[in-house]
Amino acid sequence: MNGLLVLPIAIPLITATLALLFRKNSFLQRLIGVTGMAALLVSVLFIFRDVHTDGIQVLQLGNWAAPFGITLVADMLAMLMLGITAIMGVVVAIYSIYDIDRERERFGYYPLLNILIMGVNGSFLTGDIFNLYVWFEVMLIASFTLLALGNSKNQLQGALKYVFINLFSSLMFLFGVAMLYGMTGSLNMADLALRLPEVENTGLVTTVAMIFMVSFGIKAAVFPLFFWLPASYHTPPVAISAIFGGLLTKVGVYALIRVFTLLFVNDTGYTHTILLWVGGFTMVIGVLGAASHMEFRKILSFHIVSQIGYMIMGLAFNTAMGVMGAIFYVLHNILAKSNLFLISGIAQRLLGTFELKKMGGLYRHYPFLAVLFLISAFALAGFPPLSGFWAKLSLVKAGLSIEQYVITGVAILVGLLTLFSMTKIWLSAFWGKVPDEVPDHFGKQPLFGAGSLYILMIPVMIIAGLIILIGLNAQPLLEFCMTAAEQLLNPSVYIEAVLGPQ
């Protein structure tokens, strides 16, 4: 029992409530927003310490023993995800101070952001499959509203696609949960892991596994279910794009990792082969989509899809090395991808557009911004000594060690193509000539000091710093990811932590 476990859910809820009460005062809202996220980060660090020293931590909500009540479980994977969520929360809250307008603040931007984070944290912590569904819905309703907030034409268009496909995927998820309940009579994931191997009709278990794969696949935006993502993620304000692009799809990936290491491991020859194909296609199709677009945020959106492929590939290898690589990739990707989104927002503020053809001259006038972009872009493509290198290296090593040469080759090739489309952004927005029509302040507005964009720069610098830090000193994080992977591939530890010694 560890009472702290409820804090990552309770703190955003309290923050949301306070922000909602003071929704007319934008200064207080911003203060509450940033403080709440910082408090969340601190609480996560405390739990992380416990998990690191004492292993998996468990909390039975309302004192109802598992498998009857709802259990919160913090294993290493959940903690790493919570940690990155809290970091993203802090930087996005800071970025929002400048990026989000008064209108959106009055309509409840900060409460919604916190509810979103609460949903994400709940999904990571819960040990109950129906509760996971509930947290997904909490996250969804907040994300729907954040996406549609503002009501401009293309926001509505993006929101329509996003809302309907995600509603459908939630219903698939619920149906899968119903099937699981019908087969085993339990909803607690640890209990399910014990009971599923005893189900006689193994074909049915595999069918349910596929239902879950489709449902989470839609959320994670894997091939061939990704089409809604590039159609919607480039429409809201940049702060929202960043948290969506960085975090939300990764919750789908987390759910896939969780159920395909804990629950559906009876027929890995079938399910994990499909995952491998899905991962491969996702990588290739995503990066090709990125290569064919000329809008800053659309390119980034297609890259999200492409990068998801790597994570799925790591999961599909189903070895400690592969899963570790996948987890490391998730963490690194959240940082790099969000940072690129945040930088795109700064570029848009300077140049007034996201269209690469109308951008240019950023390198000449804002060399520091260009350096920050290079760090994130190279990290994404996997250059040493940045975080992405270690992520790709461990995945490639994992692939070679189980002799999956083809997909490993594809992964390396996709890395090159990633670099190609990053170069495209670099060539036009940064190296390109200053376009004929630029806003008056272009080249004059400094990045720091009075009248500058320094509030937008702080988060970008924090993340770039983290990317370099992870790149130069990857060992601790790699070890954490290894612990997480070992816990995942040895579910008995998880089961024992939840249900007690068997």
Added chain:
Amino acid sequence: MDTLLPIIAGAIFATGIYLLLRRSLILTIIGIILISNSVNLALFSLGRISSENPPLIAAGSLEPMAPFANPLPQALILTAIVIGFGLLAFALALAYRSYRELGTVDQDELLQDAEDTSAAILPKNGSKEGGNA
């Protein structure tokens, strides 16, 4: 009941899928509502239906009279219905807003490619100081 309910659930699901594929936004929403209900029905029938005592504890006793029905599926469905209700309220409001903004409920017309996306973002820092953007 054990065979009838799954069949009904399946039929409703199929109807929902059919409506989901139509071009009108309103029909799509109705499709989602139908699928949501069929999933709830499936959840209900997968929880096993039995005619036993209600799982309520009578005054003075400590446990319900055995054999009592399983209350969990109903609790799950209630949760699912409440969530579905919230989401559908949002979907309807969104559809209405889209209709007002774009003047049509035909999805082909609704989802035609938008113009320059940067127009969606409120320009510059003006909104901060300027108050009402």
Added chain:
Amino acid sequence: MKSLILHTATRLMIGVLILFSLFLFFRGHDEPGGGFIGGLVGAGAFTLYAIAFGTEATRKVLRIDPITLIALGLLSLVVSGLIPMFLNEPFLTGKWLFIEWGAMETKLSTPLLFDIGVYLCVVGFIVTVIFSLEEE
């Protein structure tokens, strides 16, 4: 909507509906009922009023902004969950307080506080939705 029948009926009904919603709410303590269903009926009362007299008048009758109602409801939910934590028990554990009034006994509990939160959230949410749709 301008209709004499609707106006008169609404004036009569709103009090009854709110009383009924409170009845359902308190009944939920030991019997079927509770915060959610009570909140729905309560929201129904204000929705009826909004249909009959418009949203402006309803805002005046409601006195509190519905969004503030949601916030207060959430606050009450969080507090009910946090109380047991201060008593060193897991989040959301039910805690009871029995107060004797001579022959009568009042039972106060964190589930009650939780239910109040649910009630407020439901009323606030539905009324907010109705208002924003009406005020289009």
